Amino acid sequence: MSAAxxxxxxxxxxxxxxxxxxxxxxxxxxAQKRTYLGLGMAALVPLIxxxxxxxNGGNGGGDGEIPFERYVRETGLAIPLVGLFFGSIWLFTLIxxxxxxxxxxxxxxxxxxxxxxxxxxxxxxxxxxxxxxxLTYAFTALVLYVLVGLIVGGLIWGxxxxxxxxxxxxxxxxxxxxLAATTFAYFIPVIAIAAVALLLxxxxxxxxxxxxxxxxxxxxxxxxxxxxxxxxxxPYLLSTQxxxxxxxxxxxxxxxxxxxxxWVSAAYALPALAxxxxxxxxxxxxGG
Numbered sequence: 001m002s003a004a005x006x007x008x009x010x011x012x013x014x015x016x017x018x019x020x021x022x023x024x025x026x027x028x029x030x031a032q033k034r035t036y037l038g039l040g041m042a043a044l045v046p047l048i049x050x051x052x053x054x055x056n057g058g059n060g061g062g063d064g065e066i067p068f069e070r071y072v073r074e075t076g077l078a079i080p081l082v083g084l085f086f087g088s089i090w091l092f093t094l095i096x097x098x099x100x101x102x103x104x105x106x107x108x109x110x111x112x113x114x115x116x117x118x119x120x121x122x123x124x125x126x127x128x129x130x131x132x133x134x135l136t137y138a139f140t141a142l143v144l145y146v147l148v149g150l151i152v153g154g155l156i157w158g159x160x161x162x163x164x165x166x167x168x169x170x171x172x173x174x175x176x177x178x179l180a181a182t183t184f185a186y187f188i189p190v191i192a193i194a195a196v197a198l199l200l201x202x203x204x205x206x207x208x209x210x211x212x213x214x215x216x217x218x219x220x221x222x223x224x225x226x227x228x229x230x231x232x233x234x235p236y237l238l239s240t241q242x243x244x245x246x247x248x249x250x251x252x253x254x255x256x257x258x259x260x261x262x263w264v265s266a267a268y269a270l271p272a273l274a275x276x277x278x279x280x281x282x283x284x285x286x287g288g
């Protein structure tokens with residue numbers, strides 16, 4: 001973004017607020033192919049899963065090792081829940097990193113960050129706006145992922161009551177409310193993933209390095225989670241927090257995993273944001 005393309009308020013000396021800068025960032029995201037690549041993945045993966053179920057045939061679901069998999073052909077409410085389980089393995093790390101890992105680095109590569117930081121707005125405003133834009137994109141992708149699975153699954157298998165993880169029946173209306181709560185609970189660790197990707201984007205100034213680094217970070221956490229000798233780490237791994245939503249699908253709902261996910265995710269996200277914010281504020285733009 002050059003100075004000539006900035007809104008009139010910025011060019012005439014009136015500094016815009018965070019809301020205005022946030023709107024700029026959203027417009028830039030709408031113009032980038034990687035934004036639609038991530039959103040396309042979020043919409044396509046549930047369709048692939050549903051297609052696989054249709055091609056596989058049969059009347060039953062799985063063997064029950066995956067939450068709600070045995071009910072995928074009984075109610076469309078189960079489709080997005082099973083999808084969330086699989087999405088935590090790699091999908092949402094990748095989708096989130098595609099934008100959060102690029103949102104600062106791409107400005108460096110194009111040389112536009114220098115113009116923005118020296119002429120238009122305060123640095124903290126730019127950082128906050130970029131962070132909010134990355135989180136908005138990630139949340140939009142998550143909602144799209146859930147809605148595609150819910151709507152298409154419901155049209156095929158119906159919107160029938162869901163059996164909770166405690167074995168009790170959940171009415172459709174309450175099931176939809178719990179699905180919404182589940183989506184927000186799932187988004188908690190996604191925020192931490194976005195923070196890590198933003199940190200790598202700011203520090204490395206390289207989009208590819210930031211995306212790959214975020215994926216490697218997630219992979220390492222998952223590997224730590226499957227080593228039996230390190231079981232004591234399980235409650236504190238970010239990868240574990242992607243399963244916190246399952247507590248909401250019990251009777252009565254168990255909020256303890258969600259609360260733990262909140263503070264554990266914050267323990268990852270806040271230091272990452274603090275470091276990236278500090279690096280961003282101290283960036284030397286005079287030399288490029």
